[in-house]
Amino acid sequence: MTLTKDAAYAALVDNQLIKGLSPDQVQVFYENGKVVQAKPGMVFISEGGVNKHIYLVLSGGLEVFLPDNEIRFSKITLAMRAPGHYVGEYSFLDSSKASASVKTNQETVLFQISHVDAESLFDSTPDIGRVIYRNLLLNLVTRLRESDQELDMIQPFT
Numbered sequence: 509m510t511l512t513k514d515a516a517y518a519a520l521v522d523n524q525l526i527k528g529l530s531p532d533q534v535q536v537f538y539e540n541g542k543v544v545q546a547k548p549g550m551v552f553i554s555e556g557g558v559n560k561h562i563y564l565v566l567s568g569g570l571e572v573f574l575p576d577n578e579i580r581f582s583k584i585t586l587a588m589r590a591p592g593h594y595v596g597e598y599s600f601l602d603s604s605k606a607s608a609s610v611k612t613n614q615e616t617v618l619f620q621i622s623h624v625d626a627e628s629l630f631d632s633t634p635d636i637g638r639v640i641y642r643n644l645l646l647n648l649v650t651r652l653r654e655s656d657q658e659l660d661m662i663q664p665f666t
Contacts, residue, residue, distance in 0.1 A: 510631025511571040512618045516543045519566035520619050525594045528639045541621030546612045553610040561620050565591050572608050576607045
């Protein structure tokens with residue numbers, strides 16, 4: 509699946525991460541990253557590895573998972589990410605190694621921006637950084653609340 513430059517830009521405009529940016533700000537953000545085509549099954553973030561990018565899903569889909577290893581004997585799927593979502597934000601925020609692996613589950617088009625380029629953009633254009641950091645925070649709080657609700661539904665053994 510290949511997207512034209514115009515289609516990639518149009519898909520980027522709908523992404524949760526950049527919600528609230530003006531058209532001019534979206535254009536500046538777009539110019540600081542690149543569009544990446546990925547085949548199904550491509551692992552591009554590995555748990556415990558260094559991740560230096562944020563990836564915005566333009567088309568296709570992703571699986572966020574914990575791979576099997578000597579402690580976990582089977583893979584654990586944590587989330588599925590569709591167009592409009594993004595991954596790689598944990599490493600961006602705290603510069604730690606990846607907490608999960610991410611792979612494409614179909615032909616996927618991503619917008620990729622490096623942490624270095626994003627930070628440079630936010631330093632030179634604080635209004636863009638303010639909107640994106642707000643969106644990151646809102647998304648993380650939403651995920652935390654959803655996790656809390658799931659835990660509340662677990663009944664203790666009695």
